[in-house]
Amino acid sequence: MPLFAHGRWVEDPWRHLADDEPLGDVASVTVSLNRLLGPEGPAVLAHPGRLGVRLATEDRVESLEPFLCRLGLIVVVFANFADGRGFSTARILRRRLAWRGELRAAGRIFVDQYSFLRRCGFDSFEVPDERVASWHPDNVAIPLAYRTDSEGGVASIWRLRHNRCREPRP
Amino acid sequence: MSLFILTANRLRDGRVVFLTAHGWEESLRTAIVAATEAEQRALEALGAQSVAMCEVVDPYLVEVEVENGVPSPLHYRERIRASGPTVRPDLARRDGIPEDCRVSL
Amino acid sequence: MYRYDSYDEAFVRARVAQFRDQVRRRLAGELTEEEFRPHRLMNGLYLQLHAYMLRVAIPYGTLSSRQLRRLAEVADRWDRGYGHFTTRQNIQFNWPRLEDVPDILEALAEVGLHGIQTSGNCIRNITTDAYAGVAADEVADPRPFCELLRQWSSLHPEFSFLPRKFKIAVSASPHDRAAIRAHDIGLRLYRDDAGELAFEVLAGGGLGRTPMIAKTVREHLPARQLLPYVEAILRVYNRFGRRDHKFKSRIKILVHEIGLDAFRAAVEEEYARSLDPEDVELAALELERIEELFAPPPYEELPARDPLHERRLAEEPAFARFARTNLRPHRVPGYAIVDVSLKPVGGIPGDVTSDQMRRLADLADRFSFGELRTTHTQNLALPHVRLRDVHSLWELLEEAGLGTPNIGLVTDIVCCPGLDYCALATARSIPIARALARRFAELDAQERIGPLSIRMSGCINACGQHHIGHIGILGLEKRGEESYQITLGGRPDERTAIGRILGPGFSASEVVDAVEAVLRFYLEGRNGPQETFADFVERVGVETFREVVYAPVRAR
Numbered sequence: 126m127p128l129f130a131h132g133r134w135v136e137d138p139w140r141h142l143a144d145d146e147p148l149g150d151v152a153s154v155t156v157s158l159n160r161l162l163g164p165e166g167p168a169v170l171a172h173p174g175r176l177g178v179r180l181a182t183e184d185r186v187e188s189l190e191p192f193l194c195r196l197g198l199i200v201v202v203f204a205n206f207a208d209g210r211g212f213s214t215a216r217i218l219r220r221r222l223a224w225r226g227e228l229r230a231a232g233r234i235f236v237d238q239y240s241f242l243r244r245c246g247f248d249s250f251e252v253p254d255e256r257v258a259s260w261h262p263d264n265v266a267i268p269l270a271y272r273t274d275s276e277g278g279v280a281s282i283w284r285l286r287h288n289r290c291r292e293p294r295p
Numbered sequence: 296m297s298l299f300i301l302t303a304n305r306l307r308d309g310r311v312v313f314l315t316a317h318g319w320e321e322s323l324r325t326a327i328v329a330a331t332e333a334e335q336r337a338l339e340a341l342g343a344q345s346v347a348m349c350e351v352v353d354p355y356l357v358e359v360e361v362e363n364g365v366p367s368p369l370h371y372r373e374r375i376r377a378s379g380p381t382v383r384p385d386l387a388r389r390d391g392i393p394e395d396c397r398v399s400l
Numbered sequence: 401m402y403r404y405d406s407y408d409e410a411f412v413r414a415r416v417a418q419f420r421d422q423v424r425r426r427l428a429g430e431l432t433e434e435e436f437r438p439h440r441l442m443n444g445l446y447l448q449l450h451a452y453m454l455r456v457a458i459p460y461g462t463l464s465s466r467q468l469r470r471l472a473e474v475a476d477r478w479d480r481g482y483g484h485f486t487t488r489q490n491i492q493f494n495w496p497r498l499e500d501v502p503d504i505l506e507a508l509a510e511v512g513l514h515g516i517q518t519s520g521n522c523i524r525n526i527t528t529d530a531y532a533g534v535a536a537d538e539v540a541d542p543r544p545f546c547e548l549l550r551q552w553s554s555l556h557p558e559f560s561f562l563p564r565k566f567k568i569a570v571s572a573s574p575h576d577r578a579a580i581r582a583h584d585i586g587l588r589l590y591r592d593d594a595g596e597l598a599f600e601v602l603a604g605g606g607l608g609r610t611p612m613i614a615k616t617v618r619e620h621l622p623a624r625q626l627l628p629y630v631e632a633i634l635r636v637y638n639r640f641g642r643r644d645h646k647f648k649s650r651i652k653i654l655v656h657e658i659g660l661d662a663f664r665a666a667v668e669e670e671y672a673r674s675l676d677p678e679d680v681e682l683a684a685l686e687l688e689r690i691e692e693l694f695a696p697p698p699y700e701e702l703p704a705r706d707p708l709h710e711r712r713l714a715e716e717p718a719f720a721r722f723a724r725t726n727l728r729p730h731r732v733p734g735y736a737i738v739d740v741s742l743k744p745v746g747g748i749p750g751d752v753t754s755d756q757m758r759r760l761a762d763l764a765d766r767f768s769f770g771e772l773r774t775t776h777t778q779n780l781a782l783p784h785v786r787l788r789d790v791h792s793l794w795e796l797l798e799e800a801g802l803g804t805p806n807i808g809l810v811t812d813i814v815c816c817p818g819l820d821y822c823a824l825a826t827a828r829s830i831p832i833a834r835a836l837a838r839r840f841a842e843l844d845a846q847e848r849i850g851p852l853s854i855r856m857s858g859c860i861n862a863c864g865q866h867h868i869g870h871i872g873i874l875g876l877e878k879r880g881e882e883s884y885q886i887t888l889g890g891r892p893d894e895r896t897a898i899g900r901i902l903g904p905g906f907s908a909s910e911v912v913d914a915v916e917a918v919l920r921f922y923l924e925g926r927n928g929p930q931e932t933f934a935d936f937v938e939r940v941g942v943e944t945f946r947e948v949v950y951a952p953v954r955a956r
Contacts, residue, residue: 207438207521209561213638216558221674237422237439244557259430264421267414269407271551273682282407282551287685307427308497309452349429352447371882372819375828376449380820382748382830386480 130249203232219246300326303351420502444515460546461489465761472757523553530775536729542572563641564649581896597623604655607862632671697769702734706787750778818858825858827875827882
């Protein structure tokens, strides 16, 4: 799947394992939340390489809390563009659980959601093949938002108005 | 055998249109009438083509009766849709909508 | 009233530019209708029965004369010379062309108006008491909170793809004129024992297919904690609201299915865990800035009573009638709120021509500091009129066909566009409202019937809020014909109640007779004129109406 991160197309260094795929000795793998929480969990955690998790739309992100320091990537999969649960997942990860690592959006995302996704804290995007050609986030971005979220390189009007600007998070 | 015509909304302005031999028109007077299942499928295929060409949105078949060669929808919703708001006769479409298409109260 | 600064302007213009590009991509075939639909909906653009329909937000129902003039220009230049005011204080245009909509939105942006989030599964226009800031019985002006909510919810990154639409209403008076209990979130502003502003937070109200009255989630919320608390409710809803079925996706179903206690616990936990003191502080600063913009206009110091006004009331019965029905007490001595009825007999409820818009804008400039209000009953109001000017204003309103003295009476009918315009409708509603208004046109008879809210919807989605009308009418389809179901016992006020179905539906030709039979029974049976229709129904029960209505109507 083509990967867009920090404003450009990049190679995806991660291998995303299906639940029946062996862990093997790949350096960087992601597994489903079910697999991490299931009987195979200890083996998954003992995997020598980098470990990431793919959250399905309905997964409860809170169950990741004990494992966050072990993780190098969290992928949130959007089942379809109208299902906005993944936005709350990202918000909780960034704000409440203070996740600083890579947060990736995947699934049925489209370019017009880019600002929303960035502002909720996503920093990389698995873009469906058929949407790669039209993926020009700069054309659809709105550079301003009222709220105080400083993720996403979008200026907060409230901060600007009240002189509380701070460096956006990287 | 039921008779059907194909209607849709034109993409660029939203107006109600009907498929005629000369393309999509705002009047149903000359709409192509499908009398068989095969003809209905053919109308739908033409509708799908027009959707793909960004001419119209949401095409669907409307059941009609035909009197003196002019189709008239059976259902009151479709009669209102074909003629315009019944509460604003000044805005209703007069071009070729037979009098009995109007819904009175 | 609130004025855009350069940031608000830049924000709305960026949104217009974004939509212009989306329209271009749609017309060029780069976006399918399925992909385009959420974009157009979130900019207020529907595809209706005859054409596109553009809904323009009038935040919390406050409108300047300049904005109203611009709406008139839009109606003339890009539409068909009129607009329709809705039950959520917005205005709709029924005939815009898709290719013109970016230009329309740009023209609106110039005067601080937009269509952002007037449709779609997102947080919709924040509504409030149409008399906010001027009502004599008000605790504090709720509009600064509404504006804060507007800004907070505009293009909210987390809550733009909710399970379903989400409506918030705010009231700051003991008398609820915003139907807050019929909203997804209802907020009641009050002063607590310490004299501080606080909110009672209600959630889970809504009409539609499964009408429900909102329940109190929090009795006492310090006013400055409003945003984090509302955010907690939205987050719980966004995560756990049902998405498997459109009819089960509103927050009312979530609250109902998991129960109020479980819902409250989830919200409180979310609130406690996610509270960010910096967010609260910044919102408080922004609220202060907004409050300054809502400073009252430069009222004159006037005596509470005006002798000239009172003499005219005594001498001119037609003026006295107008004053009885269309005047509301103002919190400033010597001033009144003047309601402008958009329900003339024979008209379409809520419709205004561009000429009338311009006249109203002129009247607002002359008599009301350039300010108007839209009400949730599809009328307008001039909020700051000197008592001594009311007579001149009334004469000019009469001239423009806008002086109908029927506010709160039987012909002040709330009515959705129904099947004359709406693609979802199952029956027409405007012709029924018109026929009812004609039947009860006689003004003395209207006053004799007294306070009465007839509300009518052309389908189960209930845009006409029929459930909370004293008399509700729901248009349905029955065996290929339009059929009308009557409900009684609903209330739109602080004692919000859902009406109960009287019985089998009536045909279009029967329904007016049926309403007349209902009212006749009330007039004959009430304990004097002080017993309102709503109180009467409560006392005698809906069942007692059945025989008096069905037998005579069916016999005709």
